[in-house]
Amino acid sequence: MVQFLIKRFIGLIFVVIGVTFITFTMGYFAPGDPVRAMLGSHYDPVLYAQLKHAYGLDQPFWVQYWHFLQGLFRFDFGLSYEYANRPVWEILKDGVPVSAELGFWALVLEILIGIPLGILSALKANSWVDTTSMAIVLVMYSLPVFVFAVFFQVIIVWIDIHTGAQWPVANWGNPWQYTWSDLQSKIGPIVILALAGLAYLTRLTRTSMLEVLRQDYVRTARAKGLRERIVIYRHALRNALIPLATILGLSLGLIVTGTFFLEDIFNIPGIGEATLQAAHYRDYPVIQATVVLLAVAVVIGNLISDILYTLVDPRIKAV
Amino acid sequence: MTPDSGMSQAPFVPDLGLLTDSDLATTLGENEAQQQKKSATPFQESMQRLGRDKRALASIGIIIFFILLALFGPFFYQRIGGIYESPISGPIGPQVYHTFYHQELTRQDELPSWVYFFYSDLSKADMQARQLPSFQYWLGTDQLGRDILARLMQGILISITVALLVEVVDVGAGITVGILAGFNGGAIDQVLARFTDIIFAFPGLLFIILVSGIWGAWADIALGNIPIIGANGNARLLVVSIALAFVAWPLMARYVRGQTLQLKEQQFIEAARTVGTSNFRIMMRHITPNLLSIVIVASTLNIVGTIIGEAGISLLGLGVQPPGSSIGLMISDAQPQVATHPWEILVPTFVLTIFVLAFSFLGDGLRDAFDPRAND
Numbered sequence: 001m002v003q004f005l006i007k008r009f010i011g012l013i014f015v016v017i018g019v020t021f022i023t024f025t026m027g028y029f030a031p032g033d034p035v036r037a038m039l040g041s042h043y044d045p046v047l048y049a050q051l052k053h054a055y056g057l058d059q060p061f062w063v064q065y066w067h068f069l070q071g072l073f074r075f076d077f078g079l080s081y082e083y084a085n086r087p088v089w090e091i092l093k094d095g096v097p098v099s100a101e102l103g104f105w106a107l108v109l110e111i112l113i114g115i116p117l118g119i120l121s122a123l124k125a126n127s128w129v130d131t132t133s134m135a136i137v138l139v140m141y142s143l144p145v146f147v148f149a150v151f152f153q154v155i156i157v158w159i160d161i162h163t164g165a166q167w168p169v170a171n172w173g174n175p176w177q178y179t180w181s182d183l184q185s186k187i188g189p190i191v192i193l194a195l196a197g198l199a200y201l202t203r204l205t206r207t208s209m210l211e212v213l214r215q216d217y218v219r220t221a222r223a224k225g226l227r228e229r230i231v232i233y234r235h236a237l238r239n240a241l242i243p244l245a246t247i248l249g250l251s252l253g254l255i256v257t258g259t260f261f262l263e264d265i266f267n268i269p270g271i272g273e274a275t276l277q278a279a280h281y282r283d284y285p286v287i288q289a290t291v292v293l294l295a296v297a298v299v300i301g302n303l304i305s306d307i308l309y310t311l312v313d314p315r316i317k318a319v
Numbered sequence: 320m321t322p323d324s325g326m327s328q329a330p331f332v333p334d335l336g337l338l339t340d341s342d343l344a345t346t347l348g349e350n351e352a353q354q355q356k357k358s359a360t361p362f363q364e365s366m367q368r369l370g371r372d373k374r375a376l377a378s379i380g381i382i383i384f385f386i387l388l389a390l391f392g393p394f395f396y397q398r399i400g401g402i403y404e405s406p407i408s409g410p411i412g413p414q415v416y417h418t419f420y421h422q423e424l425t426r427q428d429e430l431p432s433w434v435y436f437f438y439s440d441l442s443k444a445d446m447q448a449r450q451l452p453s454f455q456y457w458l459g460t461d462q463l464g465r466d467i468l469a470r471l472m473q474g475i476l477i478s479i480t481v482a483l484l485v486e487v488v489d490v491g492a493g494i495t496v497g498i499l500a501g502f503n504g505g506a507i508d509q510v511l512a513r514f515t516d517i518i519f520a521f522p523g524l525l526f527i528i529l530v531s532g533i534w535g536a537w538a539d540i541a542l543g544n545i546p547i548i549g550a551n552g553n554a555r556l557l558v559v560s561i562a563l564a565f566v567a568w569p570l571m572a573r574y575v576r577g578q579t580l581q582l583k584e585q586q587f588i589e590a591a592r593t594v595g596t597s598n599f600r601i602m603m604r605h606i607t608p609n610l611l612s613i614v615i616v617a618s619t620l621n622i623v624g625t626i627i628g629e630a631g632i633s634l635l636g637l638g639v640q641p642p643g644s645s646i647g648l649m650i651s652d653a654q655p656q657v658a659t660h661p662w663e664i665l666v667p668t669f670v671l672t673i674f675v676l677a678f679s680f681l682g683d684g685l686r687d688a689f690d691p692r693a694n695d
Contacts, residue, residue: 018517257523279532
């Protein structure tokens, strides 16, 4: 197991270096001179050189990349191009708890609904419960999250107009606080964000459960005369959950992308929204910081998945 | 592949009641033809299976309809309709007001006229009194008085173009690298594996957001002068397409590599090698044709991702720029009006839903058709 994890960890370092390198290179070769643009009509060669030095842009490529890498460990992503002297992290840091909150609850919801639904579908395989839920899941899985967000908004608006309800169409309450008004604005985006991953998780659980139910040890358990409940929950379910441990990384990926759309559509002040703002001002360091942060988060999610996998699957421990 | 024997024989029973003696000769000929039909190639069998999949057939119909609409719709639409006395631009014909970029600022946020047929409480006089819309705009207008149907057709055209562009790169690069990696192994295989790991670490659209966020503004200026692909705010699409293709091809290469690894152990490859066929020829003549099914399925499903990706990136404001049109841009333009004019946001969203589902169902159908055992 240790060997397996070490191998995974080396792979992870390699991927992180690759991701940061691509992100950095993209910004390094970005068209235009940000310092020149910053000075505008107040161009002055001395000031220009000073600013360029302050941003570290006068250094050679590899030195700049090295600083970029070093900075990551201290959450130091350099200075913003748009707001002089403002560190990138300061622009993003208010958004992090909001985005994390949105993603966290979506993930929790996805697991709480997706796994039981998948199990139910597998147990009632080919019944109407199974076919309906699989049809819904197929549609949910194919469609992008912003389509649901739009339909949801239209429905909320319609309800608000016709019943006089004051359900909020956009905005986000206080991060990590759950009064009724906070909840009202949070429920919608969280449920919608959970949908895409939920579909995937349901499908995977169903496949995995069906696979396990076909195994000999399940037949043995039934032949012993065990009650159906024990067969399913003790013998089948535990084994069916093993492959699901790997899904965390993938779900995180879906959630990260979904966050951008939901923050944009529901006007949620998270890092996605901050990054999109930065993109309009061509504030590259902010975009780079977000991309690296999220990519690393997903990679770490994958590693946690792998660790979980080795913990729940006894076969890997033996190797 | 196991042909489902119950179905494949039934349709070819000739109607013997109608035969005369003189037809006998041709009947015998037909029988021979039938025997050849029975041993159809696996590809033909797959197409027959696809032909029985009603959902996939309906999807193909919808996709063809949308493609025809996007290609030829504007041509006809801009020739239908009378002269409109515009208070701003004077008398204009449909070749002006039925374009996707013309703004008729006195005709903002109009519902299409046929919607009012469903409101029985509005008489024609009422409609005239309230200056409700004429039949001029078939799907109404948006917040700037632009024709929604015209913008929609342009948006679908953009979706299809981007999907096509990305798929060319995806299939080309995916097959080349995938075969080389699978057939030769070694360094190419290692590089592909590492590269794929890195690309997969960028979740979803993150890489496209990065590329378009940094290079988008440059593309607007530098590529904006290129006719057709650069004009009308489409310049960024080139950057977006390259980014989408860059993210897409490693997955294709992985599928192809897996398939090549299996194929290369087959006896017909061994036979080819025994008679002295060169590696290049084996790859071109014996492996590539056998990749057809997996490439078709993977690229159809990838089109789903591409269409969603383009719409999504335009929705975030990093794709097509105004006055251009894209389904994503239409959704984002209509967003502020969701409370007052939900129609404007529902139309593009609904069309995107149908379009994406059609490709998704077609991909599913193709997968089942090529590999009937792959069901869960």
